[in-house]
Amino acid sequence: MASNSFGNIFKITTWGESHGKAIGVVIDGCPSGLEINASDINEALALRQPGRNPYTSPRYEEDKAEILSGVFQGKTTGAPISILIPNKDADPSKYEPIKDLLRPGHANYTYLEKYGIFDYRGGGRASARETACRVAAGAIAKKFLEYNGIKVMAYIKQMGSIIAGLDEVDLDSIRSLTYQSPVFCPDAEASSSMMALVEKTKAEGESVGGIIEFIALSVPVGLGDPVYEKLEANLAHAMMGIPATKGFEIGSGFQSATMTGSKHNDLFFKELEGVQTKSNHAGGVLGGISSGMPIIGRVAFKPTSSIMKPQSTLTTGGDEAIFELPKGSRHDPCVAIRAVPIVEAMLSLVLADALLLKRCMKL
Amino acid sequence: MASNSFGNIFKITTWGESHGKAIGVVIDGCPSGLEINASDINEALALRQPGRNPYTSPRYEEDKAEILSGVFQGKTTGAPISILIPNKDADPSKYEPIKDLLRPGHANYTYLEKYGIFDYRGGGRASARETACRVAAGAIAKKFLEYNGIKVMAYIKQMGSIIAGLDEVDLDSIRSLTYQSPVFCPDAEASSSMMALVEKTKAEGESVGGIIEFIALSVPVGLGDPVYEKLEANLAHAMMGIPATKGFEIGSGFQSATMTGSKHNDLFFKELEGVQTKSNHAGGVLGGISSGMPIIGRVAFKPTSSIMKPQSTLTTGGDEAIFELPKGSRHDPCVAIRAVPIVEAMLSLVLADALLLKRCMKL
Amino acid sequence: MASNSFGNIFKITTWGESHGKAIGVVIDGCPSGLEINASDINEALALRQPGRNPYTSPRYEEDKAEILSGVFQGKTTGAPISILIPNKDADPSKYEPIKDLLRPGHANYTYLEKYGIFDYRGGGRASARETACRVAAGAIAKKFLEYNGIKVMAYIKQMGSIIAGLDEVDLDSIRSLTYQSPVFCPDAEASSSMMALVEKTKAEGESVGGIIEFIALSVPVGLGDPVYEKLEANLAHAMMGIPATKGFEIGSGFQSATMTGSKHNDLFFKELEGVQTKSNHAGGVLGGISSGMPIIGRVAFKPTSSIMKPQSTLTTGGDEAIFELPKGSRHDPCVAIRAVPIVEAMLSLVLADALLLKRCMKL
Amino acid sequence: MASNSFGNIFKITTWGESHGKAIGVVIDGCPSGLEINASDINEALALRQPGRNPYTSPRYEEDKAEILSGVFQGKTTGAPISILIPNKDADPSKYEPIKDLLRPGHANYTYLEKYGIFDYRGGGRASARETACRVAAGAIAKKFLEYNGIKVMAYIKQMGSIIAGLDEVDLDSIRSLTYQSPVFCPDAEASSSMMALVEKTKAEGESVGGIIEFIALSVPVGLGDPVYEKLEANLAHAMMGIPATKGFEIGSGFQSATMTGSKHNDLFFKELEGVQTKSNHAGGVLGGISSGMPIIGRVAFKPTSSIMKPQSTLTTGGDEAIFELPKGSRHDPCVAIRAVPIVEAMLSLVLADALLLKRCMKL
Secondary structure: OOOOEEOOOOEEEEEOOOOOOEEEEEEEOOOEOOEOOHHHHHHHHHHHOOOOOOOOOOOOOOOOOEEOOOEEOOEEOOOOEEEEEEOOOOOHHHHHHHOOEOOOOOOHHHHHHHHOOOOOOOOHHHOHHHHHHHHHHHHHHHHHHHHOOOEEEEEEEEEOOEEOOOOOOOHHHHHHHHHHOOOOOOOHHHHHHHHHHHHHHHHOOOOEOEEEEEEEEOOOOOOOOOOOOOHHHHHHHHHOOOOOEEEEEEOOHHHHHHOEHHHHOOOEEEEOOEEEEOOOOOOOEEOOEEOOOOEEEEEEEOOOOOOOOOEEEEEOOOOEEEEOOOOOOOOOOOHHHHHHHHHHHHHHHHHHHHHHHHHHOEO | OOOOEEOOOOEEEEEOOOOOOEEEEEEEOOOEOOEOOHHHHHHHHHHHOOOOOOOOOOOOOOOOOEEOOOEEOOEEOOOOEEEEEEOOOOOHHHHHHHOOEOOOOOOHHHHHHHHOOOOOOOOHHHOHHHHHHHHHHHHHHHHHHHHOOOEEEEEEEEEOOEEOOOOOOOHHHHHHHHHHOOOOOOOHHHHHHHHHHHHHHHHOOOOEOEEEEEEEEOOOOOOOOOOOOOHHHHHHHHHOOOOOEEEEEEOOHHHHHHOEHHHHOOOEEEEOOEEEEOOOOOOOEEOOEEOOOOEEEEEEEOOOOOOOOOEEEEEOOOOEEEEOOOOOOOOOOOHHHHHHHHHHHHHHHHHHHHHHHHHHOEO | OOOOEEOOOOEEEEEOOOOOOEEEEEEEOOOEOOEOOHHHHHHHHHHHOOOOOOOOOOOOOOOOOEEOOOEEOOEEOOOOEEEEEEOOOOOHHHHHHHOOEOOOOOOHHHHHHHHOOOOOOOOHHHOHHHHHHHHHHHHHHHHHHHHOOOEEEEEEEEEOOEEOOOOOOOHHHHHHHHHHOOOOOOOHHHHHHHHHHHHHHHHOOOOEOEEEEEEEEOOOOOOOOOOOOOHHHHHHHHHHOOOOEEEEEEOOHHHHHHOEHHHHOOOEEEEOOEEEEOOOOOOOEEOOEEOOOOEEEEEEEOOOOOOOOOEEEEEOOOOEEEEOOOOOOOOOOOHHHHHHHHHHHHHHHHHHHHHHHHHHOEO | OOOOEEOOOOEEEEEOOOOOOEEEEEEEOOOEOOEOOHHHHHHHHHHHOOOOOOOOOOOOOOOOOEEOOOEEOOEEOOOOEEEEEEOOOOOHHHHHHHOOEOOOOOOHHHHHHHHOOOOOOOOHHHOHHHHHHHHHHHHHHHHHHHHOOOEEEEEEEEEOOEEOOOOOOOHHHHHHHHHHOOOOOOOHHHHHHHHHHHHHHHHOOOOEOEEEEEEEEOOOOOOOOOOOOOHHHHHHHHHOOOOOEEEEEEOOHHHHHHOEHHHHOOOEEEEOOEEEEOOOOOOOEEOOEEOOOOEEEEEEEOOOOOOOOOEEEEEOOOOEEEEOOOOOOOOOOOHHHHHHHHHHHHHHHHHHHHHHHHHHOEO
16 A cells, blocks of 8 residues: 555655656655755765676666755755656667566566556566665655764675674774775675675676665664554565565574573663663664664575576466576676665665654653 | 554554553454454464463463454454453562663663653563454454465474474464464474473573564465565564564575575466466565465564573663562563464464455556 | 544544444554543543433433553553443344334445445444544543643534624633533523524424534644645544534635635734734635634534434335334434534544644754 | 645655646556556646636646656556656746745745745745646546546536526536536536626736535445545545635535434435435435435635735734735636636545545455
8 A cells, every 4th residue: 555655754655667767756754954955866876876886787877866846945845855867778678578478586477467467678666776766765864864963874794605794893984884895895805705706696697695784873762663663663664675685684683593581681781871781682672662772683685586597487378488688688696785775775764754753752 | 653553454553551451452444244253362362372381471361352343243344343351460569679670671761761651560562462462453364364265374483593394294284283382383393392492491590582484375466565565574564563573584584695596586387276486485475466375484583581580780760780570470481482373463464454455456 | 544543643543333332442642741531531521421411312321431551650651542431321222123224314324335234233333422432532632732732622603593603702711601501502692592492403303403613722833734634634534524514614614705815815913922814714724734823613514314203215125114213212403512522522633643743844 | 744645545645846847746556457648637737727718827837747657558557657747837036026925825924934944936835736736646536437437527616606506407517518618617607707707806906716516426335434534524635635725515515504304314215226315415425435326515715815916914024014916927816716627636536545445345
């Protein structure tokens, strides 16, 4: 229901197919008075653009967002902010040869069954192209968070079996290290290994999965709501709506299954800046409400469904067939890389919404 | 926002504190004509009741639900169904000694900060007591699913490092095997090991975490909505709103990070009953929409926060203190066990809602 | 959708049929820290109770609300407030004789067509009995408004062709005058005429319609949201959801059709207390947002559908029949009288919600 | 909340200011398979365009809608439909001289107070320009209704004290008669009088109010939901969100206040085509649910706030001032005329949403 909208007070609605004229997003509920300009958005968009380096898809989108409403004299007015991003590099003709095939790992089968019609040019609405709109909206949410002193970040924590080590990295420097790495991994050594893995994977016509970690710092106590709108529940909802995600965890996550209570419980103590906990297995939430500790969690991404190898499948009519990507198709060996700014955007949107809702809780 | 409600068309609202007079749930949007009686609900409630066997908390609630509205001559009328469950075994006096302490792993700190007031009798609204209402509502959702031929189930997949093996178990017999096991694990061998682990953990005054797997069978193609209301996103939202959860995954989950595309992609083929896939790494969803394959996923639970060991903490005033559960406190060494029917309930609620929304998608 | 809920942040969900065991309401989103007790609610309920004087229905309900959750040590905690009102004086047997007849002016035909089933005991869910829950919830919203200095009131402005004159009545004394009148009309002379009209109408087995005027004073500038959530749109939504309503107007209302712009425009001037307008044809809203002037509007109620005269109708099977109320049926000759506290309640709910939402609009 | 969205399943979100680059609407939840093209929308837009005849504002917009997404091969796909309408004839410079004045009858005062900033070019977001987006979306809703056999219409029922008589007009010919009249009144005689009134009003630099009546035919029984989402409540919400509206009524409306029950009750009888009522004071709804009789109601519009006469006012700084429209300003003497297609659009949106929701009510 209203499946193309996200959020309660700070609410977005996205639209557009991967190979249509344009895509866009309407942001409703952004507080008035926030300084915004197109470059804030375009800088964020640049980070998720394919083709920016050899480690992601060669489709070069060079997205330029246009703000059509809701900003006056450089500031938000409280009116809906409409952002439009033209689809410049869309060549739908190459999808003609595969339009009658069920694409392994893709959504055209389920869309066809659900709607009786599918815009087969690219992934249509199911394409990762839609996520550019999340990034554009997330850039505005992030400005609102920064105005409130909150910092957000995300990075590749794992690719295949390569795991980034961050124990010695200062939290405040993670974000800049991340975007210096072509594979968005702030651990230099792991970053090199991942680059090699991407190259090997690409050469084999294959793809590989990965895990993104996200962190929010300086989040005040009290964000998130009890029972069904717990902060981690809303984060899970947000992250599992990103294409290609298969898992979400907060704090200790799945590791908690093997822990004991005395190890897992984070003990309270007092710092100059207030109440803290000695460990952070909770990941910054207690009872669904932020505790003031860093919000930290992870999102698992499957290997890209589009690979350069032939795969057995069916036609939409039910006959056996071989699915092969058209010659010259773009191919993104690890979809998790480009998803880093998307995870950051979704994190920003959830926190901005929770920050506004918190204003309504007390007399 | 409206944080005590869940669902869109098939919508529930729960209320009540663990040590108040009663708890309850209002179900709005259940289709008319469904046969319902109190025993349907009470049977489900019996499964999550603590005290039913030595492996869960000795508080014996003996919940009896009363249906106060929405059912006439044994059938739902389309009006809201109000269910009330009295709190019989509530002794709030024992919470007096700890009312001024921050409880490690619990939510009283964050509630106090957010609301400026906390009902310290039991966990108040943050108590697992609230989940009885989810189970009551889930029992009705489950009847609606059964009417549509859909089966749902959940069980302990892992406790500590003990993992259940289910490769040789027929999917249709899992549910009955589950509820024959005192620890809700359908693998007899693992069940025995888990029982021993629970006893050992209890003897040590400790607690242990676990993982619940959930499955839905015979789900038609087309449930779930694109972009922000993907079926897996709504499942994640539902599951991560259950107390003590730390992670969610669907299909291959976090394992997908180490897989390649050619291994992960589920290839389409045709069976007598229609289109299927040779593997099910997707977990029954493609592009956020059910594919007709079994919906399968997992939820991670942290070890119970309440343990019988003393722990350092702070008073609500900020002074150092020792937190110790009052003598004779109930103690549930593995909260995941009782969460099995809760996971089943949330799965039912998500699917019932998606089944109704699907009716609106085509001309 | 979620048709038994009202509001966004300050949100209520009601349940219960007129002749079931009980009715009730869950209030979710009331800010924490508000002092509440059952007598606040019972005093409000007393005002709408039938049988309180000979001018309304003789069914004497003597409603006593029980607060089951959400209040601790006399204050709201931010948790959902569940209120239950038992149905004491419910005798469903008398509805047996008319259960297979379409009741003129009533909803049993449309409910039967929509749901395929109808709880024919009283009006089931369509009964005015449901409005007791609105009044209970409204009493809490009203306390929140009073905490913020806002005053609300409603009264009979017109019954049949008798129109109350209020030009010489001080706004602040209207509410107490209203509830001194058995027909809830603050104009003593009109009140007497209305009492006579009610008696005559009752003697004839007839019913009569009426118009309720509502006023809110000391409403700050800025409540209500542009475009689709204008304050007057939400008020209209609230009022037209009350049973038996046929019309809503704000400020000049339908009279505005015959006015010219120079007469209708309210001109701004400055008072000690700030910007005001010389007239208030707008009714306290400009562009859907409160202007600081009194919010004033009216709601039209049809004559009670239940009359003591025989009426031609159909059976549910489609045969011609005569509908007659069972001997000894309760009969409320002017439903608008009892609706006064209901209009006051809905006004309070809309303003409380708008007051909270306003907190989210600026940086 | 989400104040720029309307609807539940068939949901729209509008954006754009009167003098920005463009305005637009995103329609989410339109069922797949509906045939749509830009001319459907442009024909509807042409009806509300100012400047189409001398009786409305001379600003000639010549709106051309562009469909940017959600339609593939001429049919809706179930994806969000994004429609963009460029602002061609926008000259914001003329608003400079009045930017620091509170405009009588306008919203700039309340916007400034609420948001701290106001896009003073035209009415910004508060401008009637926004309603073009409602008309565009309504055109799609109307196609969906037509697919289901439902007809909708609206027309000027009253202007000043001139009242259209429609007793002898066939319901099916009303719509074509309406749009043949320059003042959208299907009664030829009243239409002439209204044209004279508009000319006189314009010559005097004045404006005049009006009443629009709306009708929906062949609406099946069962649309609308009990209690808070009654069909008339949602219609009232929809209509009172249109700029310049002051009142709403359904069926007998405010007249019902002076009627008796035996006159007001609509008696059931049986026709070949099913159950009907002998009169239709209810306006096609019983208990908030459509009864199969024509849906009929009225909306009151105040006289246009912009008049050509000088008016006393304040500056935004609080000083006394005279407000005068800039020379050459466009001036629409009766805003109700152009609102006819807007009322039709809102009626269509409410019914389309209710028609979809009805699918979820029964097993």
